Amino acid sequence: xxxSVLPENAGLLAQxxxxxxxxxxxxxxxxxxxxxxxxxxxVAPSAALRRIGTAYVEFLRNIPLLVQLFFLFFALxxxxxxxxxxxxxxxxxxxxxxxxxxxAIRSGIAAVPKGQLEAGLSSGMGYASAMRMIVLPxxxxxxxxxxxxxxxxxIKNSSLVSTISMLDIxxxxxxxxxxxxxxxxxxxxAGICYLxxxxxxxxxxxxLEKRYAR
Amino acid sequence: MxxxxxxxxxxxxxxxxxxxxxxxxxxxxxxxxxFVAGVLLALGRLSRFRPLSIVATLYIEGxxxxxxxxxxxxxxxxxPRIIGVKLEPFTAGAIALSAFTAALVAEIxxxxxxxxxxxxxxxxxxxxxxxxxxxxxxxxxxxxxxMMPALVAQFVTLLKDTSLTAxxxxxxxxxxxxxVFAQPPFQPIPVxxxxxxxxxxxNFSLGQLGRxxxxxxx
Amino acid sequence: xxxxxxxxxAATFSLAATLxxxxxxxxxxxxxxxxxxxxxxxxxxxxxxxxxxxxxxxxPQTNQVTGFDVDIARAIAKKILGSPDRVELVQVKSxxxxxxxxxxxxxxxVATATITPARMKTIDFSxxxxxxxxxxxxxxxxxxxxxxxxxxxxxCSVQGSTPEQTIRRLVxxxxxxxxxxxxxxxxxxxxxxxxxxxxxxxxxxxxxxxDPNNLDLVGGLxxxxxxxxxxxxxxxxxxxxxxxxLEDLKKSGEYAKMxxxxxxxxxxxxxxxxxxxxxxxxxDQFDKQKPG
Numbered sequence: 150x151x152x153s154v155l156p157e158n159a160g161l162l163a164q165x166x167x168x169x170x171x172x173x174x175x176x177x178x179x180x181x182x183x184x185x186x187x188x189x190x191x192v193a194p195s196a197a198l199r200r201i202g203t204a205y206v207e208f209l210r211n212i213p214l215l216v217q218l219f220f221l222f223f224a225l226x227x228x229x230x231x232x233x234x235x236x237x238x239x240x241x242x243x244x245x246x247x248x249x250x251x252x253a254i255r256s257g258i259a260a261v262p263k264g265q266l267e268a269g270l271s272s273g274m275g276y277a278s279a280m281r282m283i284v285l286p287x288x289x290x291x292x293x294x295x296x297x298x299x300x301x302x303x304i305k306n307s308s309l310v311s312t313i314s315m316l317d318i319x320x321x322x323x324x325x326x327x328x329x330x331x332x333x334x335x336x337x338x339a340g341i342c343y344l345x346x347x348x349x350x351x352x353x354x355x356x357l358e359k360r361y362a363r
Numbered sequence: 364m365x366x367x368x369x370x371x372x373x374x375x376x377x378x379x380x381x382x383x384x385x386x387x388x389x390x391x392x393x394x395x396x397x398f399v400a401g402v403l404l405a406l407g408r409l410s411r412f413r414p415l416s417i418v419a420t421l422y423i424e425g426x427x428x429x430x431x432x433x434x435x436x437x438x439x440x441x442x443p444r445i446i447g448v449k450l451e452p453f454t455a456g457a458i459a460l461s462a463f464t465a466a467l468v469a470e471i472x473x474x475x476x477x478x479x480x481x482x483x484x485x486x487x488x489x490x491x492x493x494x495x496x497x498x499x500x501x502x503x504x505x506x507x508x509x510m511m512p513a514l515v516a517q518f519v520t521l522l523k524d525t526s527l528t529a530x531x532x533x534x535x536x537x538x539x540x541x542x543v544f545a546q547p548p549f550q551p552i553p554v555x556x557x558x559x560x561x562x563x564x565x566n567f568s569l570g571q572l573g574r575x576x577x578x579x580x581x
Numbered sequence: 582x583x584x585x586x587x588x589x590x591a592a593t594f595s596l597a598a599t600l601x602x603x604x605x606x607x608x609x610x611x612x613x614x615x616x617x618x619x620x621x622x623x624x625x626x627x628x629x630x631x632x633x634x635x636x637x638x639x640x641p642q643t644n645q646v647t648g649f650d651v652d653i654a655r656a657i658a659k660k661i662l663g664s665p666d667r668v669e670l671v672q673v674k675s676x677x678x679x680x681x682x683x684x685x686x687x688x689x690x691v692a693t694a695t696i697t698p699a700r701m702k703t704i705d706f707s708x709x710x711x712x713x714x715x716x717x718x719x720x721x722x723x724x725x726x727x728x729x730x731x732x733x734x735x736x737c738s739v740q741g742s743t744p745e746q747t748i749r750r751l752v753x754x755x756x757x758x759x760x761x762x763x764x765x766x767x768x769x770x771x772x773x774x775x776x777x778x779x780x781x782x783x784x785x786x787x788x789x790x791x792d793p794n795n796l797d798l799v800g801g802l803x804x805x806x807x808x809x810x811x812x813x814x815x816x817x818x819x820x821x822x823x824x825x826x827l828e829d830l831k832k833s834g835e836y837a838k839m840x841x842x843x844x845x846x847x848x849x850x851x852x853x854x855x856x857x858x859x860x861x862x863x864x865d866q867f868d869k870q871k872p873g
Contacts, residue, residue, distance in 0.1 A: 150444065211519070211566035212559045213526035216537055220559075223541075223765070224551035226772025234774075308430035312530050314758045319433055323440075324759065327741030332440040340429055340437075347428040374642030449680035530761055532674060542632070543641055545764035547791055549771060 154331040155338045158321070165321035166342050172238050172317060173307045177300055179243030184250025189280060191255050202251065209248035214306055217241045222313045238310035242303060249299045257292030258284055297354035304346055318342045370553055375543060382539035383561055389453065389525045389535060393460035394518055400461065401468025402503075408473055419469070426466035432527050435459040439531040456528035464521050471513045475506035515573025519566050526562070536561060614688045616818040619661055627654040628673035628681055628690030628811075632762060634787035635843040636693050639672075646670050649783075649843035650691040653710060653810070653826075656835070657689070660826040674762075675742060679704055682811050689812045689819060693781060695743065696809040696863045705816065706809030706860035707823040712849070714802025715744050716782035720770065720795060725777050727800045731755040737766040737775040744780040747804060763788070771795070781806055783844060790845065805870045807855060807863035824857075831856060 190202030209217070218241040221232060232240065261284050269279030311320030322339035326332040369375070407419035426434070438459035443449050450458070479502050487497050529538035540558040544551040619625050629650050630637035637648040655665035662668075671687050678690045682704055695713070696706045717736075719725050725734065731752045738745040740759040749757055758775050760766055766778045767788055778785065782802055789796045812819050830836040836856075840848050848856075855863070 207567060208563065211523075211563045211570070213523040213537070213562055215526045215529065216555065216559055216562060219537070219541070220551075220555045222774075223768045223772065224544075224555050226774060227549070227551050231773055305428075305430040308432045309527075311432070312760075314760060319430065319436070322433075323436060324740065326440060328746075332437075333444055336433065336437045336441045339433055343430060343433065344425070344428050348424075351424070351428055372642065374640075374644070378641035378644065449677060449684065532761065539641070541764055541768075545767055546641065549768075549792065551768065 150333055151329070151331050152334045154325065154329050155334045158325045158335065158338070161316075161321050161325065162318065162338055162342055165316055165318040165339075166346075168315065169304070169307050169317040169342075169346070172235070172242065172310055172315075173304045175239045176242035176246060176307065177303055179239065180246035180250050180299075180303065183244065183247035184254060187247060187251035188254035188258065189277075191251065192258050192280075194276060206248045206251050209245055210252070214241065214245045215309055215312065217245055218309055218313065234310070234313045234315050237313060238307070238315060242306060242309070246299060246303045246306070249302070250296065253295035253299055254288060254292050256295070257288035257290075260291045261287045294354065294358040297350070297357050301347060301350050301354060304350065305343070308343075367553055369548055369550075370543070370557065379536070379539050379543065379557065379561075382534060382536035383565075385453075385533065386522070386525045386535040387565075389456055389460065389528065389533070390518070390522050392457045393464055393521055393525075396457070396461035397464035397468050397521075400465035402472050404465055404469035405472035405476060408469065409476065423466045423469050426463055427470070429463075431459070431463045431524050432530070434463045435527055435531060438462075452528070452531045452533045456525075456531060456533050460521060460524060460528070463524075464517065467517055467520075468514065471510045471517060472506065474513075475510035476502055478509055479505045511576050512573055515569065515576065519569050519573075522566055522569065523562070613685050614813050614816050614819060616661055616822050619688055619819070623662060624667055624669055625658050625661060625689075626669045626671055626687045627657065628671045628678050628687040628692055629654055630674070630692045631672040632674075632764065633693055633784050635790065636783065636787070637670075637691075638787070646672075649711075649839055650693065652839045652843070653830075654691045656830055657691075657810075657823055657826050660829065661822050675739070678811060682813050685813060689810055689823065691810050693784065694808060694811050695781075695806045696860050696867060697743075698864045698868050700811075701860065701864050703814065705812045705814050705820055706863075707812065707820060708827055708860060709807040709809055709855050709858040709863050710827050711783075711808035712851075712855045713781040713783050713806040713808060715747055715779060715804040715806065716785055716798055716802055717800035718770065718778040718785040718788060719776065719797055719799055720773075721797050723776065723797070723799075725799065728752055728779075728803055731777060734776040735774075736777045736779050737769055738779050739763060739766065742780065743806075748779050751803070786844065805867060807858065807867060809860050809863065827857060 187202050187205050190198045191206070193199055193202070218237060221237040221241050222234065225232065265287065266279055266284050269283040270276065274282070307317060308319040310317050311323060314320065316324065318339050322335040326335035329335070404419050404423060407415050408423060410416050410419070435456060439450060439452060439455035442455065442458070483501055483505075484497055487501055492500070525535055526537040528535055529541070532538070534542075536558060540554050544554040629646060629648070631639040631646055633648075635648050636650040637646060639646050651670060654668055654670060658668035659665040671681070673681060673687070673690050673692050675692075675694075678692050678694060679700065681687045682690055691710075693713070694700070694706075696709065700706070717725065717728060717731075725731060728748065728751055731748070732754045735756040735758055736748055736752070737758045737760065738748060740761055745757065745759060748755065758766075758769065760769070763778070763780065763784065766775070769775045770778050778788075782798065785798055789798045810823050812823065827836075830839070837848050840846070858866075
């Protein structure tokens, strides 16, 4: 085992780390935006809207992320939609995670007493305003721990973009490993990179959980 | 394009069904091993024997912080070089999924055990029950019932994660789908629709089963 | 928690032991794969590819493996055991065929394997049974006609393969996209994600034959890739039996028939230059070549 490949490729791994961060950050923004919209659907008064929201969540949560990613990358070109690999990665990751964000927010909202919403509606506020100004702020407190977990999972799931030949942490480690046949050092290096990202985040989630525990 | 005979024929459907079989087989092995290992890891972490507790904690927290795909690649490409034995893709995939899921199961079990009312345990101790008896008769049964929902959710995740083993060449469901649309008439979309439907059905049913178990045990 | 501690230690040990023992492949003595041993068990295990038409491919609709390599494997079985059906066709990939034959899990592999000096250090090869070369597969109408046209374009190959390394060396300014297997490269080509796929010409030819209206094989053969049958080091009896089989196939004209059947053309003009070349000579020529 030749451990010198690790310092030799440290620069490339660092670039991979950067790409992982880029993909994760953009996907997280997308996931949060979509997640809030879908969560609102799921607690809407209209049964039809609720059903749409539930279908969205159940559909995305039960199909593997890899299948969704491969669909965007390998299948869509056959009908002329050719998104760059980066876009496929962000889109698949963001949409997939949005289902979990929606679920986290929904359970946060469900934990807010019903009286709050009713009070808002009876004072003349529209449904959207009541949600936005009264219910959601309270729901956010309850949602932060599960959201933190979802964000953590998103960073780990970003590793899937290596399968569509993107050079994130895992992709770089895999490529360098196959070239030098020194898989152990390269994957250990990849592991370290991921730990650098996820351990602090996991610690933060732990702290948040204790602060906002029921 | 409207004629899907190339997909919906006995041979191709059998081929794809075989993929589902491998997926389920892989998941079953991983569930069994990770459950046993997870319980042991949880007990290890809760143990008062410091070195054991530290090792268990390091393993659990380490695994949870890593992407499962990395663990899979490691098991298939790197592990053979460490133990000197070349691993079949299925074996490597099973090891990876089991080792990874064990850490997550360990956390679920640990939460379950910690949620058992201390009063019950103290009462049993004052009655003269040994540590082992308390564990077997009181703690584990109560904890197991309590963690059912989380365990089922974890196993749904496991079923989805089996798709990742496609990248090391295991002929599970996703990989077989890829092989089918790599043949004439090269139409990926119907194949993806079918594969997605199969995964959805399997995972959704499992989730519903979990929900039913939850209401029954409450 | 004394009990817990004992339980965990015991279980961890047994779990670890089970995993190691369960997956450990017992290494067999070299005698186990000799011609005598093969005759004794009346079955020969030969590794072939399941995803490399027309050399070895699994047809999802019939669940059968067929191909040029498969026919050679059956010819070996016929020579040693008297029947082309006494062979178990084990699936192998580029990255596990050598370990499998080293371990004795398979007696030999006929799996589009190029004879290289590096590989000769770990296993033995039969004489050359096919000459391939690296080439390019593109979509019809593509401006790419040779590897030089790949400058600034994207080309796809399998991760860690020799063609991947060669194309990087030949065209440093090309974007090389890698996947784990060829079907993904093919789908990427069809979807317009890459401009070309590169690997051995006959693997590419197999894919072209599946879709001749859309795909073209271009660029000629820009490397010398002598294919050999991989056999465990020291297994002289099997090497001889295989080489005899190859000689028989040439003399009887059976080889020419296989070539026509699977590769859709007759044997090339330089056939006698490389067919039956000893492995050591082939490895040497491979090593000394300058692609292009």
